[in-house]
Amino acid sequence: MTIDSIRRLNAADSDFNAQLDQLLAWESVADKSVESSVAEILQQVRSRGDAAVIEYTNRFDRRQLTSAGEFQLSASAMAAALERIPHAERAALEQAAERVRDYHQRQLQVSWRYTEADGSVLGQQIMPMERVGVYVPGGKASYPSSVLMNAIPAKVAGVDCVTMVVPAPDNQLNDLVLAAAAIAGVDRLYTIGGAQAVAALAYGTETVEKVDKIVGPGNIFVAAAKRAVFGRVAIDMIAGPSEILVICDGKTDPDWIAMDLLSQAEHDQQAQSILLSPDAAFLDKVEVSLQRQLAELPRREIAARSLADRGALIQVASVEEAIAVSNRIAPEHLEVSVEDPEKYLPQIRHAGAIFLGRHTAEALGDYCAGPNHVLPTSGTARFSSPLGVYDFQKRSSVIFCSPQGADTLGRVAGTLARGEGLEAHARSAEYRVKD
Template identity: 80%
Template structure:
């Protein structure tokens, strides 16, 4: 059963009951979200990609001047060197620098645990098999810019690449009306970004994917952006790798009703304030607690600078869901596969083995999702829109490649060659079979096929 609870003027929040026969359909309706791009966006992006591929820097300058209201005349005008990043680091207040450095260290320490190593093993006949791990040569990170300031995005995207051993890390960040955040540039200095280009939108993605005289072509593009950036990343996938096509931010909270309702309400609002399409859901077996959180939402929303955005998000895509118990809440959470999952209950660790699908899991009453956004250590670039069923957070492994190693001894070539030749002939691939048979030890009188 689905209904909306009115808690303030023009504000309603959806209420669902997981025990209702209509719950499955109601949940599908709640989770429904259209793709990030429509035909108009994709058509505009396709034109920009074509022009940048054909005209390089000239097209990048043209689109940057048009969309970001700038007056660039030379490509070097959108390039920042290491000295300019260092200068931004010196300009920011001491407390902000200290916070960035603390967050960067925690992110770096966490991601160092993800490093993979090459490995090999030798079989009895001398054949050696293994895997060689190598970093990518060059990657590009996209960071939103202008009045918006997302230094955390710089740290979360650049530091894993650095830990992985990537040779060169490039960053693109738009500067509409020539506005650029010192915090973002300072974060780039701390994270070890090599070069920064003050361009954004689909033209920045195109420059990274195709390369221009000024912007080197990269192997992978990561980082968040608007609908045009997302559409461009999708379009260039295959020419370069990408991290993901991210949907709106999401949080799902499981609570037994014993946590302060203000805490839970603010956790929900922390995602709702991102944008109108963000999704915030609470699951609890305590109906009275759901009511208390609804009242807290009413109270706390009024004090938010982004009240209108958060309210629209809660009204359109938020929900309070009554469940039978915590076990059923976890079943529902696994079905949703949220980007962020808070488990605000007693002894949350005992439920961890049952959680199959979530981008990041926050255990305990004191673990606010916002800590993960900034400084806990794990990456905040996470799968959304149910893709946590098959995707993982951004990490060091996203900037490393794996190459298989096969070294056959003469005896190994003889053994494997006979097997391979038999299978190749079964597939009708004669050259494959002969190639394998050339290495097979010949019996006296046998002729090479």
Template identity: 75%
Template structure:
């Protein structure tokens, strides 16, 4: 068995904290060349609109479009995509979409208000964003699940117009992605990608309306562009590599756990897969399963690099320590592969999504369980949450004072305003004070 297949750590080691920090260390790529290219693209699209989008799309995606109209997917094309996939694929998309929709309906927030004794009314009005842009990777990469996870919550929230951008290099476009868009209720699909697509959504062009928020994953150019336009529009997050952390009591089939670790390691070379267990012999069994099963993966080279550079099998003293280490890591995906996961749940402080028990692999969450698979990475689960309906809703405060209420509140406001030397504030309030 190769010693370099995956790192072995022991939480009792004196240098464990340092070694764990080194293992977890990851920073988004800061490439000045990429930033320079993106800045130019953003400027060109902001000042030249459709002409720049068309130019960059033809250049980067090897297209030969003469106008933006050629890049817009028609409603008929979206419907036709449903006939270009197999009945089994369509059924899977529909089942997944309905489960995602059903789950996210529970997240809907509603407006509320209450009336104080003097008649003053206070409350909050909830409203959906008007326009949202959804970025979907294109070409050989086909992520229909990403379409569902981003589009369905937006539509549940009540977003008026959802525009999806997806690159089609060499004119190649996945029927599954278009079918997912049709099933999710996407309003408009445009076959553009890269920083130029982000710019078009953020600033608006003759063809593309400016949106309020941009969601969805992309490459370094897309991520850099999203970061650059933040403030002009809202964005979901700048996501890091995929992560999975498994806490196991040593009683789950080791092949299952090995494959669960692979489910994230196969994403890309920077993905991270970690197993925490108090049983050293079980860790040996999982390592043996990894060695035996890894060569059978079609993406074994990617998974091998991921496991070697960023993966780990960590021995802990007990499950309690496993929970402590997990909370410190704040993983994107956390599997509690133990006999009674409900006992551990109250102790989990930081995790994007929690998969309970031996029969709940992370992969189900990626596709069809119902909760969102757009999750905080790189330890940001300490302060961030999964994408949800609430990300597409806004809150406005409601204040309506009665005459009596205004009089009393104005006395308080007057004192505070004058203590801040803001005379107009104070006098504005004082006009409402009853004699």
């Protein structure tokens, strides 16, 4: 299997911006037929609860559930899976979990307050959400890293109950996923998936308690369902295909860079891998390496299609220009494989996760480096951030007026309220004003 062709662009070309726009174009999850099907599923689960969840689960996942109790998995079942997996896999999961937990502990926000001269107190109270739902893809697929990355920050934040849903098509469950749930401290686990699982989390059923926020990846039906229930519950994001952008000065081993590009291309055919370098000869070497190493990959057909359809090798005038192009793209993952990469860090405005230096492979961030791998895609790093503890904490303003503060602020508020034509507001504020 070889790549039919991979785009070669040059930032010096007059039509470069147009070519880049075409490269980055991606259709979102909006699909009328999918949205219609999802809307029906959501309505049925909302009105019929467990019965609808069972009906859709049996239909889509080829199961024979007869009661809600059959899609609940106990804590002892998760613990048993942890005991069953090979020692090396358990050790890797535990080490990854420890690193993820340690990193996210540092994100905890704390409440604060200050006292003004008149004795009034102003502040901010930080509280965790009560209930969070984590969606994890299931079946033969194994995504224990998704369990760790979504559940651990919620537990660090202090969320009271983390509920995980994972589909079990043909009654198949992956022990690594269940083991990760045990390690991450998942409180409740239901073996359901698809739009029906999102609906159960958003609306609640006789068995599934409704949550405050839903996080985690899924297929187009899951994404459409999350979009539809947003507002009733919070969601993390509507994620697009995985992306990597590598900036290299031409001095890193081309085989390393080629494999970094392939690591994203093997995700799916719409994944995007882009290399920016001022060294044209280096781009040639990476292209040769891509062809050679692709042939060795089990998922070579997927990777080849991804690189042919959405990949690119782009020549730039300098590392500085590469960073300017990167800021325009706002990639999910950004590798800065250059000499003294920290020198360029202040120039990087938009990226989900930044990997500095020649020895920092993006794949480390997917599993065990510590920072979260749930990242903004499709240019949304311009205005959003990686999933973290702060996504599971809420902020409330605190205002505690002293008599003198009520007098001072009441006069100001009364004047402004009458300026807006709101007499009751004015009088409410002024009732606390001293005569």
